[in-house]
Amino acid sequence: MNDHGKPRPPPPEDCPLERYLHVVSGAWVPRIVWFLRFGPRRYGDLRRDLKSISGKVLTEKLRALESDGLVVRRVIDSSPPQVEYSLSPRGRAFDPVFDAMVKVSAELERLDAIEVSDGATETGRR
Amino acid sequence: MNDHGKPRPPPPEDCPLERYLHVVSGAWVPRIVWFLRFGPRRYGDLRRDLKSISGKVLTEKLRALESDGLVVRRVIDSSPPQVEYSLSPRGRAFDPVFDAMVKVSAELERLDAIEVSDGATETGRR
DNA sequence: CTGTATCCTTTTAGATACTG
DNA sequence: CAGTATCTAAAAGGATACAG
Numbered sequence: 001m002n003d004h005g006k007p008r009p010p011p012p013e014d015c016p017l018e019r020y021l022h023v024v025s026g027a028w029v030p031r032i033v034w035f036l037r038f039g040p041r042r043y044g045d046l047r048r049d050l051k052s053i054s055g056k057v058l059t060e061k062l063r064a065l066e067s068d069g070l071v072v073r074r075v076i077d078s079s080p081p082q083v084e085y086s087l088s089p090r091g092r093a094f095d096p097v098f099d100a101m102v103k104v105s106a107e108l109e110r111l112d113a114i115e116v117s118d119g120a121t122e123t124g125r126r
Numbered sequence: 127m128n129d130h131g132k133p134r135p136p137p138p139e140d141c142p143l144e145r146y147l148h149v150v151s152g153a154w155v156p157r158i159v160w161f162l163r164f165g166p167r168r169y170g171d172l173r174r175d176l177k178s179i180s181g182k183v184l185t186e187k188l189r190a191l192e193s194d195g196l197v198v199r200r201v202i203d204s205s206p207p208q209v210e211y212s213l214s215p216r217g218r219a220f221d222p223v224f225d226a227m228v229k230v231s232a233e234l235e236r237l238d239a240i241e242v243s244d245g246a247t248e249t250g251r252r
Numbered sequence: 253c254t255g256t257a258t259c260c261t262t263t264t265a266g267a268t269a270c271t272g
Numbered sequence: 273c274a275g276t277a278t279c280t281a282a283a284a285g286g287a288t289a290c291a292g
Contacts, residue, residue, distance in 0.1 A: 021157075028284095030151075055255070057286075080253040081253055082253070089237070097226040100222040101223055103222050104223055105146050106142070180267075181266095182267090182277090184275095254291100255290105255292085262285075263283080264282085265281085267281095268279085269278090271276075271277100272275090
């Protein structure tokens with residue numbers, strides 16, 4: 001038997017970073033939330049978005065996100081069955097972090113460009 | 127033999143999230159950067175900051191951060207020897223993400239408070 | 253299509269002993 | 273103090289087969 005449906009895991013210590021990492025950490029959770037930001041996605045869509053994730057892990061992480069209240073699971077009763085995942089308001093509360101990651105990535109790229117271009121300047125040799 | 131001193135690991139695919147996670151991921155790296163934001167720290171300080179980290183892992187992660195250019199290692203030649211770690215300009219480029227995490231944490235706390243207080247409203251039972 | 257169950261591999265991290 | 277080396281344990285993830 002598994003342990004899905006636990007109301008919630010124990011609370012983290014009272015530190016902003018711990019509070020954040022308690023919910024969004026590991027290799028897959030940030031990526032899942034990333035793709036859900038663009039809109040609701042079905043299970044199979046996410047699996048393709050995330051390329052190398054296994055079905056087992058995707059299910060595990062979606063369940064965890066659901067139990068943490070970041071993700072809403074909606075069953076569309078059709079044939080074949082469809083399940084749609086989307087960010088809850090609580091899940092959208094994480095937007096600022098992802099926005100910041102985009103900003104940081106751009107800045108890193110800029111810093112890399114400078115670093116490369118000033119090899120010549122550095123030695124002063126021309 | 128180990129593989130420290132590698133110039134750099136292979137570049138990530140061209141996605142802002144991947145670019146970010148390539149450098150800052152795993153259980154310890156975000157926490158190490160977090161503590162370095164408050165100023166330079168010595169090896170032993172970090173070990174205390176991070177409470178349960180093992181020496182082996184702290185060294186590994188610091189080396190990785192150094193090789194990624196986020197952290198600068200400075201040896202203070204005294205007796206006993208001291209080593210000080212600090213964020214490089216590239217390391218400080220990550221600030222916006224940590225700032226956002228602080229904001230998000232506060233917002234989560236706020237949402238939790240609402241959620242709790244409206245249990246009564248939800249059922250309408252008085 | 254959306255999962256679950258089982259088994260196995262990889263990754264990550266902790267414990268301990270030891271060095272300059 | 274600040275590590276390194278070795279060994280072991282735990283966590284995370286992947287492959288496969290199968291079910292509603």
